[in-house]
Amino acid sequence: MGALQVAKRHLRATMKDKLKAIPQESIMTQSSTVFDTLRSQSAYVNAKRVSIFLSMPTGEIQTDAIVRDALKAGKEVFIPYLHKNMVQAPGLPARVMDMVRLKDLADYEALELDKWGIPSVDPNTVAERRRVFGGPDAPHSDSTLLDLVLMPGVAFDTHPDDGVIRRLGHGKGFYDYFLFRHGLKAGSLGQQDSPVLLLGLALSEQFLSPSEGEVPVGPLDKPLDGLILGNGDVQGPLAPANNTD
Numbered sequence: 001m002g003a004l005q006v007a008k009r010h011l012r013a014t015m016k017d018k019l020k021a022i023p024q025e026s027i028m029t030q031s032s033t034v035f036d037t038l039r040s041q042s043a044y045v046n047a048k049r050v051s052i053f054l055s056m057p058t059g060e061i062q063t064d065a066i067v068r069d070a071l072k073a074g075k076e077v078f079i080p081y082l083h084k085n086m087v088q089a090p091g092l093p094a095r096v097m098d099m100v101r102l103k104d105l106a107d108y109e110a111l112e113l114d115k116w117g118i119p120s121v122d123p124n125t126v127a128e129r130r131r132v133f134g135g136p137d138a139p140h141s142d143s144t145l146l147d148l149v150l151m152p153g154v155a156f157d158t159h160p161d162d163g164v165i166r167r168l169g170h171g172k173g174f175y176d177y178f179l180f181r182h183g184l185k186a187g188s189l190g191q192q193d194s195p196v197l198l199l200g201l202a203l204s205e206q207f208l209s210p211s212e213g214e215v216p217v218g219p220l221d222k223p224l225d226g227l228i229l230g231n232g233d234v235q236g237p238l239a240p241a242n243n244t245d
Contacts, residue, residue, distance in 0.1 A: 007216035011168055015154045015206070019059040022205055030203050030230025031062040037228050038066060038150075043197050043238050047148035049076040051099045057117040060152055061201040061230065067108055077102045078132065078146060081121050082174065096181075097174040099146065101130040133181060145186055146196045151175060153200055156227055157208040157215045158235055165224040165236045166215040167200055179222055199238065200227040207235075 038044050050070055055062045070077045078099035085096045100121055102108050111119035121129070134141025155168040169175055179198070186192055207229055208215060217223075226238030 004216055004218050008168060008171065011213070011216065012154050012171060015168075018205055019154075019203070022059070022203060024058065026230075027058065027060075027203065028062065031065070033230055033232050034061050034201050034228050035065045035069070037232050037234060038199075038201070039069065041199075041226070041228075041234070041238060043148055043199060043226065047075060047197075049078065049144070049146045049148075051078045051080070051146050051149040053150060053152045054079055054111075054119045055152075059203075060206075061203060063150070063201070066150065067102075068105065071102065071105050071108065076130075077108075079119075079121065080174070081126060081131070083123070083126075093173060093177055095172075095174075097178045098134075099132045099178070100126055103129075132178075133185070143189060145189065145191060146182065148197045148199060149175075149179070151198055151200045151224065153202060153206065155206050155208055155215050156200055156202050156224075156235075160210065163236070165200065165227050166217050167221070167224055168215045168217075173220075176220055176222060180220075197226070197238070198222065198224045200224045202227060202229055204230040204233075 044050070052063050052067050052070065054067070055064070067077060067079075078101050081098050081100045082095055083098065085092055085094055108119075111121065114120040130144060131141045132144050132146060134144065151167065153167040153169055157166050158164065159166060179196070182196060186195065207227070224236060226234060226236035228234050
């Protein structure tokens, strides 16, 4: 295992213990603050197609209010769907992530919890849903691209020299590979000049101070365009200039 992977694994283990200690009341309060802050961001207000991660019960920002707000606002809401990679080749992941569209609020409320306690799409319904990458059984997916991806993570920080927002994921590479494929699709549709915006949502405890070290990243780790923290702070170029005030 290379030094980068060792560093990532060590930080994940450290953060796991740290996040376990956060009271649920604090998580809910911070989630409410993130929701209120997000609604002031033009990146969210103006997004027509937005991907929203559905939360684990503990240890991260809760996104239920965001999903409900986005659906109420008439946005096309897409959520993660993990499945076997249909393209089998050396170097490609065995499992990949697509984003599938929720039909409406009733559809969202009917989702069942998976073994991690995360609301999840029934695989039997995927064929009838719009997807980002789609396939022969996915209607109207050929030109589907996202405007905004709200991203989870384990830890975040900003580079001390250039302010780039760095993210440590859970280690499966689902978002990295999804965004790589999304970029290829955008290029094939001639939309390279309108990239998807990446906005992280994080508990304050997930943002590392310089004294806590830094988030290790490699060439395949995509920086974020913005980060909203549970105390209401917004990091990155999306704030404060890119809000609705």
